Amino acid sequence: MAKTSIFNELSFQDQDKLLNDFKARSSSFSKGVTIMSNLRTTRDFNIVKSGTINIIRFNYNGTRTIIETLEEDDIFGHFSSATQEELYVIAETDAEIISFNYDQIFQRYSKNIDLHYQFNENVVKILANKLQATNDRIQILTEKTIRNKLLNYFNSLYKKNLSKNITIPFSLTNLADYLSIDRSAMMRELKNLKDEGLINQKGKKIQLLYYIN
Amino acid sequence: MAKTSIFNELSFQDQDKLLNDFKARSSSFSKGVTIMSNLRTTRDFNIVKSGTINIIRFNYNGTRTIIETLEEDDIFGHFSSATQEELYVIAETDAEIISFNYDQIFQRYSKNIDLHYQFNENVVKILANKLQATNDRIQILTEKTIRNKLLNYFNSLYKKNLSKNITIPFSLTNLADYLSIDRSAMMRELKNLKDEGLINQKGKKIQLLYYIN
DNA sequence: TTATTTTTGTTGCTTTTGCAACACTAATTA
DNA sequence: TAATTAGTGTTGCAAAAGCAACAAAAATAA
Numbered sequence: 001m002a003k004t005s006i007f008n009e010l011s012f013q014d015q016d017k018l019l020n021d022f023k024a025r026s027s028s029f030s031k032g033v034t035i036m037s038n039l040r041t042t043r044d045f046n047i048v049k050s051g052t053i054n055i056i057r058f059n060y061n062g063t064r065t066i067i068e069t070l071e072e073d074d075i076f077g078h079f080s081s082a083t084q085e086e087l088y089v090i091a092e093t094d095a096e097i098i099s100f101n102y103d104q105i106f107q108r109y110s111k112n113i114d115l116h117y118q119f120n121e122n123v124v125k126i127l128a129n130k131l132q133a134t135n136d137r138i139q140i141l142t143e144k145t146i147r148n149k150l151l152n153y154f155n156s157l158y159k160k161n162l163s164k165n166i167t168i169p170f171s172l173t174n175l176a177d178y179l180s181i182d183r184s185a186m187m188r189e190l191k192n193l194k195d196e197g198l199i200n201q202k203g204k205k206i207q208l209l210y211y212i213n
Numbered sequence: 214m215a216k217t218s219i220f221n222e223l224s225f226q227d228q229d230k231l232l233n234d235f236k237a238r239s240s241s242f243s244k245g246v247t248i249m250s251n252l253r254t255t256r257d258f259n260i261v262k263s264g265t266i267n268i269i270r271f272n273y274n275g276t277r278t279i280i281e282t283l284e285e286d287d288i289f290g291h292f293s294s295a296t297q298e299e300l301y302v303i304a305e306t307d308a309e310i311i312s313f314n315y316d317q318i319f320q321r322y323s324k325n326i327d328l329h330y331q332f333n334e335n336v337v338k339i340l341a342n343k344l345q346a347t348n349d350r351i352q353i354l355t356e357k358t359i360r361n362k363l364l365n366y367f368n369s370l371y372k373k374n375l376s377k378n379i380t381i382p383f384s385l386t387n388l389a390d391y392l393s394i395d396r397s398a399m400m401r402e403l404k405n406l407k408d409e410g411l412i413n414q415k416g417k418k419i420q421l422l423y424y425i426n
Numbered sequence: 427t428t429a430t431t432t433t434t435g436t437t438g439c440t441t442t443t444g445c446a447a448c449a450c451t452a453a454t455t456a
Numbered sequence: 457t458a459a460t461t462a463g464t465g466t467t468g469c470a471a472a473a474g475c476a477a478c479a480a481a482a483a484t485a486a
Contacts, residue, residue, distance in 0.1 A: 057352070065355055067348070079341035081348060106334045114321070120333050121319045127340035128292035134347040135280070135294060139270070141354040142278055142393040144474075145442070173463060180355040182444045187465060189443095203452095203464075357444075358472070386433060395474045400435060402473095416434075416482090 004125040005073040024100040029091040036089040040081040051095025146189045168204040217338040218286040235313040242304040249302040253294040264308025359402045381417040
């Protein structure tokens with residue numbers, strides 16, 4: 001399933017028409033700034049127009065978990081959130097966000113119907129993609145041991161790139177964060193996997209030496 | 214956010230028109246039967262018309278994890294799946310399923326436009342709901358200790374019912390499954406919580422004795 | 427109603443994991 | 457380029473969790 005962008009099949013002109021219909025507004029944020037601190041209760045539908053942003057949860061003990069990293073044409077809104085704790089949206093780089101009221105996308109428009117149909121199709125496809133990605137993550141998180149979490153994660157990268165030479169797309173510290181395991185315990189397990197000849201590893205570069213499927 | 218059904222705001226007549234447009238087909242399954250063994254690759258959009266079904270993953274070691282339990286008017290499809298392992302759809306009770314090709318929902322229909330708009334709105338809302346529920350589950354799974362997983366889960370039930378007297382909606386065995394923890398370790402932790410006076414518990418009935426928020 | 431299966435509750439033991447602390451390297455910013 | 461911050465790699469120890477096994481209760485089927 002190829003990644004769908006929210007503006008798939010829509011020209012820049014079409015995009016302008018849509019955003020105009022939605023009464024969308026645009027805001028700019030500098031690197032490091034908190035874009036939103038109440039993601040759970042927002043009624044806005046948000047599109048990242050440029051830059052990179054992180055959706056972050058702060059735990060009781062002060063540690064943080066990156067829930068999602070978003071880039072150009074990715075979307076976020078109340079659906080990105082868990083109901084329990086509040087999530088923060090933070091600009092990883094300078095970023096531009098377009099926002100409009102969530103219910104706008106359900107309006108029946110008499111003009112530009114084709115554009116709205118296309119937009120709707122994109123929304124459905126993106127949500128379905130996100131749901132699948134989230135289900136992937138659940139599968140990894142439900143693995144009981146650190147070893148299985150790692151192997152499961154490696155396999156998902158393998159299937160994405162169809163290569164046994166994979167590169168972790170973020171720092172090892174963030175990987176531990178993503179897998180929800182202790183970093184030092186993860187390093188220990190990586191070492192075990194190396195010692196047992198299952199992988200080669202240097203920093204974020206990992207070579208899978210075991211048979212897959 | 215109230216739960217949206219796929220046929221929200223659509224009369225039975227409207228439903229028939231839609232399903233006719235979609236060239237939908239209906240199938241019946243007896244309790245215990247495997248409805249589908251290749252959820253990952255299906256191109257169908259499926260609706261549960263009656264009964265209860267489970268989406269299940271079988272782990273290497275033979276244990277199973279219930280990914281989702283679905284009832285009347287719930288939907289499932291490739292978006293329900295993780296890309297790694299294959300998921301099974303199994304009839305928990307006698308069940309009736311309606312299926313049609315996934316791409317049908319993106320067709321531009323000249324007739325019954327309002328119905329299709331409404332259906333599309335329902336699809337988006339349901340997917341957003343599911344995404345939120347899945348994010349909830351991720352939050353619970355990222356908790357590091359059994360105690361925190363339990364408390365987090367109890368809190369989510371508390372927030373749903375706004376009562377400190379909660380009832381686990383499935384067996385304790387399945388709860389351990391859902392939280393991805395060892396059942397006996399979970400029982401031990403439940404006992405600890407009781408001994409420390411944080412909860413009362415008898416079977417699936419739990420009373421929360423601690424201060425929330 | 428009895429028999430059978432599933433679920434609950436419990437415990438000892440072992441393994442895994444998290445925590446804390448520290449040295450070292452790489453990357454970023456002044 | 458130097459100074460500062462962020463990330464990597466490692467270890468000992470303590471705490472938490474998994475595994476295995478079994479008895480008792482509850483639910484379901486015969």
